[in-house]
Amino acid sequence: MSADFDLERDAFGQLVLTLADGRRHAGVSVVRAFPLSAPGEHIAVVGSDGHELAWIARLDAVPPGLRALIEDELKQREFMPVIRRLLNVSSVVTPSQWQVDTDRGQTRFTLKSEDDIRRLGDGSLLIADSHGVHYRIPDLQALDRHSRRLLDRFL
Template sequence: MSDVQSIPFQLSRNAFGKLVYSAPGETEVHEGVVPVRAFPIAAPDTGIAIVSTDGRELAWIDRLSDLPETIRGLLEEELASREFLPEITRIKHVSAFASPSTWTVATSRGDALLVLKGEEDIRRIGESSLIIADTHGIQFLIRDLQKLDKHSRKLLDRFL
């Protein structure tokens, strides 16, 4: 017996690659729907809304794992294309301990340079996670401060 429950809607892609939502018994088909995570960092696979182009919630998904593979794949694909949050795994170098400073970091998406304009661009989220915004508006995630190497933590401590 499968743990995947039946869901009261269908998702597909149209010829332009946009997600299309339809529900049995409804005559309206919604093109260009968007999946939105309720808790993108703390619980990325739980609490996902499917939202119409006018911002109306069409469906709520408790857990991605509850969905059939085809729909789950479409949603994961769409979420990945919309979300860009590289995770910092190591801080290699900081140009200065005053702001602005240029940081050389290793991330889940490769090495990157970020310019920190001020300490206020480092925000705590939860007990051991941080979001760092650079001058271009790109946000970088440090998921767990304790998992950073000693050198990285020492550099980061100068800004916290």
């Protein structure tokens, strides 16, 4: 397993991409093309101008050290808490205040509109709060009865 590039962090913590021909690009970012449907595939390394500099077809084909650096960078970039259960919803009309338990602890957010709840192809839901933070429910059927009942009002 080898990549035709190398990534490392500089003294300031920024990613530096070194291509096979020796060209170096500082301040690059790692971005998933399909973060929900194909999280381990189709990952781009882009420059500060947003142009693609390197492409990773499959993350599992990247050497372990490089893969760990890429995964760490993606975790820092992508903040998408998973909702485990709904504790309370202020009203059935929007905007409404939601209190939820996530994989990162309990939180409250405002749902501006029912349109901010999207069904994804794999049976999961994506919920955007009023600040643009996205929450994911990986499996609607895995939620407890109380949570499903609260959510059914908006679906």
